[in-house]
Each structure stands twice: as structure tokens, then as C-alpha cells.
Amino acid sequence: MRLFPVLAAAVLLCGPALAAERKVAVFDFELNDTSLDGQMRGVQPAETARLERLAPALVAKFDAEPGFAAVDTAPVEKRAASQHLQACGGCDVTLAKSVGADLAVTGEVQKVSNLILNINVYVRDTGTGKKVAGGSADIRGNTDESWSRGIDYLYRNVLKKQLEALR
Template sequence: MRNAGWLIALLLLGAPAQAEDAPKVAVFDFELLDTSLQGEIEGARADEQARLMRSGDQLRKGLAASGKYQVLDIAPINSAAHAKNLQACGGCDVQLAQQLGADIAITGQVQKVSNLILNMNVYLRNTRTGHLVTAMSADFRGNTDDSWARAVNFLLRNRLLAPDYGRPQPQ
């Protein structure tokens, strides 16, 4: 009975049940594709670089908290990932994720058309086959911390963690 009390307490606190058979995922830091005139003239902005890091962290935390995924630490391969364009490297994201023992490689990209028009894309690839499992996208308005965080939350809630969507199983 005493153990049952601890179990109920954990459930009430919202601790996710981490299934050992949950897919192991390597969630890479987001990348920026800046096609805006401002980006062409001014180059990379520190606030946007910080938002990219926070977006990846937010995605990792949300997936881990759900208990539907085992989120792996990307620190051992993070510098190698930052040295490449993960969206155009011909599968290097899969190769890096394989080094961690991941079942799924998750990459993200934010395309900035202007300070008003942005798009966030998330891609999941099976590390055994290299094939794209699913892709998802969210358009958002305003280049602010809040708008970026809302876009990540939307993709988590309505795509990655939604029933019957975004929980790809390795083949």
C-alpha cells in the first residue's frame, strides 16, 4: 500500500511513464534559412540564434515530458551537427543520430521570409532506413520569442504528440 501511495503521487505530479520500448530520438538544434532582405543585408542576428537553441530545447523537453519518446543527449555529436547544414547534407543527420543509438533523427528549420513572415518545419527520419517518416510545418507571424515558442508548442501538441500522428515506429 505504501508503494501505491508513491505511484499515485507520481501520477498526480505529472511524471510521465517512460516506456522502454518508446522510440529513441536525437533532436538536433534548429537551423535558420534566412531568405529575408534584412538577413541579406545584416547577416545573422544573435536573438534569432538564441531562439533556434531554445526551440530545440523546448522540443526536447516536450517530447521527454510526454513519455512517448526517449530523448537522447546530443552533446557528443552536437559540434559535428553544427558544422553541417542538416537539411542539405544528404543524410548526415541520420548518420549522427545512429552514433547515439537513436531510432529517429529529428531536425528542425525556421525559414525567415521577413520579420513578419516565418515558417517552422520539423522532419523525422528513420535511422535504420534513412527514409523520411513524417514532416510537419507551422507558419507564424512575428519574429519574437513568444511567436517561436507558440510555433513549437503547436507542432508538439497538434502533430508530434497528437493521437494517431507523429509517433513513428522504427521499421
């Protein structure tokens, strides 16, 4: 009987550490370029490189966040890349579920011009298919620094607050 209070205290102290992590599938971002620059010059290698850095940046943030852990999306990467994840009727949820994720994270960068861009992130629950978090960050300037600061701002000031409710 003396052991019970010790065990109860241990469970109370370790409870948060024992809480199940939410598994998160972060898919590569897509570019929606409606700019005149994009129409005239096509896809730019610098933008493609910036786009490829956004998902890994979010993966690192989710992995550093208590209660969340990113899963490997490599098994479904080709299928995801072959579809427009924002308009595929829930394929992001299906793909995320197939790699064991609880949440599907997709995103896109809307390029209006070389000066005006938006980074958008959408988080959907794989059990219900409903959007549970998301947001947008407007950035000015089409540079490595503006894209990096934009995704950092979006996570820190928008997504993180919404994700706290999902723990």
C-alpha cells in the same frame, strides 16, 4: 499453476509500461534567412537565441511523451553544427544512430521577412533513413513569443499525432 493467472494479469496490466521507448536525437535548428532584413543586417543575436531554444523545447516534449526519450546529442554536436542537416545526404540519420537513437529530428526556421517565418521539423527513422513524421508551422512576427508558440503548436497539433503511429 495458480501463479500463472496472476503473472498473466500483471503482464497485461504492465505491458504498455514495459514497451520499449523510442530513442530520439533532436538536433539544433538551422536558420534559412532569405529576407531583405537578413541580407542587410546579417545574423541577429535575438534570432540566434530563439533558434537555440527550439531543440531543447522539443527535447522536453519528447521526454514528457510516453514511449519516447531524448538522447544526448553532445557527442556529435560539433559534427552536426558543421553541416547543413537538411541537405547533407542523410548525415542526420548517421549522427543520430551513432548516439543510439531510433529517430533523428532536425528542423529549420525559414525567415521570409520579420513578419513571415516558418518553423519546419523533420523526423527520420535511423534504421531506414525514411521520413516518418514532420510538419511546418507558419508564424507571424519575429518575437520570442511567436517562436515559442510556433514550436508548441507544431508539436501539439502536427508531430504528436504522427508520432502516435510510431509507438
